[in-house]
Amino acid sequence: MKENKKIVTALDIGSSKILAVVAEVYKDGTFRVLSQGRTDSAGVLDGNVTNLEEVQPQVKAALVEAFGIAGKMAGTDICTNISGKSVEGVDSSAEMPLRGRTVTLMDMKNVQNMAQDALELKDDQRLIKSELLYYMLDNQDEGFVGQNPLNARSSRISAHMHSAVASASNALARVKVIRRNGMDISRMLPEAWASGYAVLTEDEIQNGVVVIDIGAGTTDVAVFMGGLPRYTYTLNYGGRRITQRISGYLHCTMQEAEAIKARLDLNCPAEDADVILYRSPIEEGNRKYSKLEISKMVYRELRNLNLTIGKKLFEAGWYTSSNGAPCNTLTGGIVLTGGTALLMGITELFSDMPGPMAYTFSTRLGRSRYTGDACIGLSSPKESAVMGLIAYEAMRFKEGEEGESEQSMSDNSLWAKAKRFVTEFFVGQY
Template identity: 85%
Template sequence: MKENKKIVTALDIGSSKILAVVAEVYKDGTFRVLAQGRTESQGVLDGNVTSIEEVQPQVKSALVEAFGIAGKIPSNDVCTNISGKSVEGKDSSAEMPLRGRTVTLSDMKNVQSMAQDAVELKEDQRLIKSELLYYMLDNQDEGYVGQNPIDAKSSRISAHMHSAVASAANALARVKVIRRSGMDISRILPEAWASGYAVLTEDEIQNGVVLIDIGAGTTDVAVFQAGLPRFTYTLNYGGRRITQRISGFVHCSMQEAESIKNKLDLRCSPEDEEVILYRAPLEEGGKKYSKLELSKMVYHEIRSLNLTIGKKLFEAGWYKSVNGAPCNTLTGGIVLTGGTSLLLGITELFSAMPGPLAYTFSTRLGRSRYTGDACIGLNSPKESAAMGLIAYEALRFKEGDEDEEEKAASDDSLWAKTKRFLIEFFIGQY
């Protein structure tokens, strides 16, 4: 008899923190958080693990804290995220002849596998996660989005997929860290995908929405439509870069600059000119820096980020310029999440950018929609990725489409032995 619940662990390895969340997921797609454990992140820069020796004890500490509070022994598998400039999305497709016979389940699996194998990878890239978008029969105009073509007659069938890839070094570093902490990885999701599963509504994810997760080290962007991620993009730009700009501008410490950043208002109200946020020491001239002056500086930083994202979306065809004005094809607009999305006035800034490359979508702040047990501290935009990993595990459990490796079997099965051999041969025993 199939289990109606199971315990899962999500591990968010970010540039500012490491967060482990243990939850119980149920067959109806809901979940209940049991515990969390967190530590400061050391050895992670711009989403990349730069020092395994520094990160591994922090990961171990977060996991031990979460498991201790949960009071239950979960499986050794964790679901984790990945970020960094190397993370990008790629579309692929494959076609298979049918010669007028009906489509079988085997046909669907085979053409889907062919489409996944068709992802174009550079020598230093690894496939992270693929999602089937739709099947098409006989090159018809509309795909079977959310439909099942089984038993339909056709001369050919094609599968279309969207995949996330990352550099091999980035991916393997995370694998090493987690395995050295005594755990294995059940799956890896790109940061933006994970955050989307936590903060987006069903209408947004179906009708089309831009998810922008502005973290400490990176900005992760994903477009969701028809219930699936359709576009993936990452920039090496985050809240830490803004803090550095403030620190250099007023010549203060990073701690002082972080405190200043949290007081800014990107709406740049004229009355803020009278509010002094920092005074330089007398030996440095004793200059005063107003809230308006510093807010304008950060406004231009975020505006530049916004335009960069807009240009990328424009090039990918997710919105168009009609007579010099943007034409929005994503009715869900923009959802901002991540720690930097807490800057006052940032949603208004993203909503009101002028010009054809500024997508001028409606914008809202995204937080985890979970309101159950142990939600304290987990509803901030800072925790969207970890909560999205749990939400994704719950969704997979509900749909019953766990990975082949999860179903394969006991540790004594041929598949399990083969899997262990492959991991140890290509990655090493960590």
């Protein structure tokens, strides 16, 4: 008999923090947070686990705290995220002849497997997660998205998929960290996908939206449309880079630069010229640095980031040019999340585009939409990824993907062996 609820654990291994959340998910797709545990992150640089010996005890501390508060056995499976410059999206498709007969479930499964097999990976890449986008019959266009081709008559059927891939070393390092703490990975999602599932409304995720998660070490970008991720890209740029720029500009410590960064206003009002945020030592000239001067410097940094993201989305066809002016084809605009999205004025910066189509770049701040038990400390944009992992687990549980009994999840079960084989095949031996 299938359970109506189960306990899941999500783990966010980030460049600034490690956060574990234990939650109870229900068959209606909702969930309730039971506990959380967090530690500062060391050994993770720009989204990549660079020092296993440093990260392992930090992950253990976060899990021990979360499990201790929850007071329930959450099992040994963890849903986690992955980031880093190597994370990117790849599209693939495959076509199968039907010769005028009706489409069966086996046809749909076979052509989907063919589409996944058609994915071209480099030697150092591993598949992280694939999503079936849509089926296409004969010469129909993408308008068939979301429709079920079962029992339809056609001469051929094709399946189209979007997959996230990452470097083998990046994925394997995260697997090792979790396995060394006696746990298994049940699912791994790209950072931007996870954040999207936490912060987006149903209309946004269906009609089209750009999610930009600006974390401490990376900026993760995803396009959602039709309820699914359609584009994935990661930039090796985050809030830590901005802090370093401030530190170098002012010749101050990273701690001082971080505190100054939190006080900036990217709207750059003229009156901020009279607000002094930092004064250099006498031996360095005793120079005064105003809030306006530092804000303008950071504004230029983030403006360049916005232009870089825009160029990538333009090349992918999600941004276009209308009468010489930029235009966002996604009706949901842009949703910013991640710790750096808390900078004052950053949503206005990303919305500030020239031309009559500027309104298509409307930008809002994205936070987890969960407001239930134990939401304190989990509603900031900093926690979007881990809350999205929980939301995704709840969604999949509702759809019946993870309805196995406890017995089937034992270490010696056929399911467990198959899962270990898949992990080793895609990620490698550990």
